[in-house]
Amino acid sequence: MDAVTPPQEPEAFWSDARASLAGLPDGRGLNMAHEAVDRHLSGPAADRVAFRFLPKKGEPLEMTYRELAAESNRFARLLERLQVGPGSTVFLLLGRVPHLYVAVLGALKARCVVCPLFSAFGPEPIRSRMAAGDARVLVTTPTFYRRKVAGLREALPGLDHVLLAGPPEETTDPGVHCLADLLAREDAHYRIPDTDPQDPALLHFTSGTTGVPKGALHVHEAVVAHHVTGRSALDLRPDDRFWCTADPGWVTGMSYGIVSPLTSGVTSIVDEREFDAEGWYRTLQDERVTVWYTAPTAIRMLMKAGRELPRRFDLSSLRFIASVGEPLNPEAVVWSQEVLGLPIHDNWWQTETGGIMIANIPGQEIRPGSMGRPLPGVEAAVGRRTNGEVEVIREPDEEGELLLRTGWPSLFRTYLGQEERYRGCFQGDWYLTGDLVRRDADGYFWFVGRADDVIKSAGHLIGPFEVESALLEHPAVAEAAVIGKPDPMVGEMVKAFVALHPGYTPDEDLRLQIVGHARKRLGSVAAPKELEILDDLPKTKSGKTLRRLLKARELGLPEGDVSTLESPS
Numbered sequence: 001m002d003a004v005t006p007p008q009e010p011e012a013f014w015s016d017a018r019a020s021l022a023g024l025p026d027g028r029g030l031n032m033a034h035e036a037v038d039r040h041l042s043g044p045a046a047d048r049v050a051f052r053f054l055p056k057k058g059e060p061l062e063m064t065y066r067e068l069a070a071e072s073n074r075f076a077r078l079l080e081r082l083q084v085g086p087g088s089t090v091f092l093l094l095g096r097v098p099h100l101y102v103a104v105l106g107a108l109k110a111r112c113v114v115c116p117l118f119s120a121f122g123p124e125p126i127r128s129r130m131a132a133g134d135a136r137v138l139v140t141t142p143t144f145y146r147r148k149v150a151g152l153r154e155a156l157p158g159l160d161h162v163l164l165a166g167p168p169e170e171t172t173d174p175g176v177h178c179l180a181d182l183l184a185r186e187d188a189h190y191r192i193p194d195t196d197p198q199d200p201a202l203l204h205f206t207s208g209t210t211g212v213p214k215g216a217l218h219v220h221e222a223v224v225a226h227h228v229t230g231r232s233a234l235d236l237r238p239d240d241r242f243w244c245t246a247d248p249g250w251v252t253g254m255s256y257g258i259v260s261p262l263t264s265g266v267t268s269i270v271d272e273r274e275f276d277a278e279g280w281y282r283t284l285q286d287e288r289v290t291v292w293y294t295a296p297t298a299i300r301m302l303m304k305a306g307r308e309l310p311r312r313f314d315l316s317s318l319r320f321i322a323s324v325g326e327p328l329n330p331e332a333v334v335w336s337q338e339v340l341g342l343p344i345h346d347n348w349w350q351t352e353t354g355g356i357m358i359a360n361i362p363g364q365e366i367r368p369g370s371m372g373r374p375l376p377g378v379e380a381a382v383g384r385r386t387n388g389e390v391e392v393i394r395e396p397d398e399e400g401e402l403l404l405r406t407g408w409p410s411l412f413r414t415y416l417g418q419e420e421r422y423r424g425c426f427q428g429d430w431y432l433t434g435d436l437v438r439r440d441a442d443g444y445f446w447f448v449g450r451a452d453d454v455i456k457s458a459g460h461l462i463g464p465f466e467v468e469s470a471l472l473e474h475p476a477v478a479e480a481a482v483i484g485k486p487d488p489m490v491g492e493m494v495k496a497f498v499a500l501h502p503g504y505t506p507d508e509d510l511r512l513q514i515v516g517h518a519r520k521r522l523g524s525v526a527a528p529k530e531l532e533i534l535d536d537l538p539k540t541k542s543g544k545t546l547r548r549l550l551k552a553r554e555l556g557l558p559e560g561d562v563s564t565l566e567s568p569s
């Protein structure tokens with residue numbers, strides 16, 4: 001079998017998908033914000049709630065599609081008044097508050113490039129990203145401005161305007177304005193200018209799991225993929241109450257926390273509060289969430305909180321759960337079925353692909369531990385790089401790099417300032433993802449590990465995911481990460497780091513028990529030779545385990561870029 005060929009040829013599929021969106025009136029192009037918001041104003045979703053915000057303090061606040069259209073029009077007009085032209089970059093540094101959503105959509109309408117930053121970033125990651133992205137405008141809060149940005153102004157000479165969401169503080173810094181005041185002066189009508197589907201729209205920095213984060217640039221027509229994958233992989237329907245737990249500072253929070261659900265006219269729940277197991281179950285219950293898109297780290301934290309807690313909540317509104325960002329261990333799928341009454345549908349994509357590519361779709365058998373099959377319009381294969389060429393591996397069950405045939409609309413268009421690196425990601429028609437996978441005879445893809453993380457031991461290639469999944473089966477293990485540690489005999493040996501569930505004592509006895517369990521499950525080649533128990537594992541702010549940091553620490557090497565490290569541990 002060659003690549004898994006979808007039922008409809010990808011070209012025809014995407015052409016139909018494009019036709020399912022409206023486009024700007026009079027054939028003036030395709031604008032992401034028009035498809036997300038304005039398109040609904042003449043239909044049944046016009047007065048439906050687009051976002052229901054649950055603030056840290058105070059009462060929930062709702063914004064309908066009509067209100068969102070008006071507010072984002074004001075923002076677009078404001079940018080024009082400030083002479084911020086098409087192609088200029090608007091950065092966002094704020095929590096999940098209404099102004100963020102208004103600014104994203106308004107900036108897209110004005111054909112600016114939107115770049116969200118995770119609001120917990122400190123000054124240096126903010127400076128480096130804003131400098132790389134040539135920031136013209138920043139939308140932030142008065143506190144973030146004072147604490148994180150004011151001291152950077154000299155280093156960011158191109159930053160002309162800072163728009164503050166929230167009560168302004170006294171400042172004499174140039175270009176600092178109160179956003180609410182300025183918006184109130186703008187008219188709520190706006191005509192989106194002609195937009196070429198290939199105009200840049202979104203700039204996203206990757207999670208920095210494998211190294212310095214890269215800035216991936218996406219164009220307006222990515223909305224076509226956001227729309228159809230929201231339906232095919234997340235099963236979004238107009239009457240859904242959808243909760244995407246990802247922060248808009250990451251690509252998931254933008255593609256599926258903002259754009260995709262809006263294109264389908266659904267109501268999104270936006271919870272500004274941080275993770276808290278009880279609080280999350282309460283949100284699922286009280287907001288009658290029907291479709292929930294979350295991440296393996298969050299699921300592992302819910303698992304850590306025990307099986308008793310969810311029993312106290314009525315979660316009967318939920319009908320679909322999906323997860324992305326890291327491999328979803330089979331344990332988690334089984335847990336979810338038992339505890340929440342529904343399985344979790346794992347899906348795979350990355351900042352560069354702009355949208356979900358491989359998924360366990362509704363109605364299709366779930367094979368726990370597999371990320372599913374390519375979505376309609378996506379052609380995926382397993383390949384091997386040899387002498388600058390890629391060779392597609394035709395037989396099933398072979399490990400190799402995940403390849404995707406180019407041609408889908410949300411594929412990134414460049415790495416900011418790294419054109420050569422960008423070109424290096426392609427061979428002929430294939431985009432090379434840098435992830436290692438296996439495809440079974442039925443076309444299901446199984447994640448093996450990132451190419452960088454794979455361990456070469458005594459002539460064997462060992463994927464960290466399989467080892468970590470086996471460790472997680474042990475009742476004491478809450479989190480696991482494995483690395484290859486240089487070894488004179490076998491090249492690299494498997495070293496594991498685990499964090500425990502509450503109530504377990506990290507003593508030698510337990511350590512040996514866990515190693516014994518892994519050996520029984522995996523055999524002697526793949527089982528960890530060393531195992532260390534830590535209080536918790538270092539993660540990115542988007543929840544990904546930082547294996548490279550564990551490795552650097554283990555080997556006493558420099559830690560590299562830690563701008564996305566969750567909290568020093």
Ligand code: ATP
Nearest residue numbers: 206207208209210325326327347348349350351447
């Ligand atoms: P960087 O590129 O800076 O190292 P990153 O790759 O973690 O960071 P993202 O684009 O946010 O940045 O993450 C995409 C990666 O996350 C994928 O390439 C893959 O390695 C991993 N990933 C995403 N979803 C899954 C999944 N369902 N199963 C396994 N891995 C996944």
Ligand code: MG
Nearest residue numbers: 206207210350
């Ligand atoms: Mg990556």
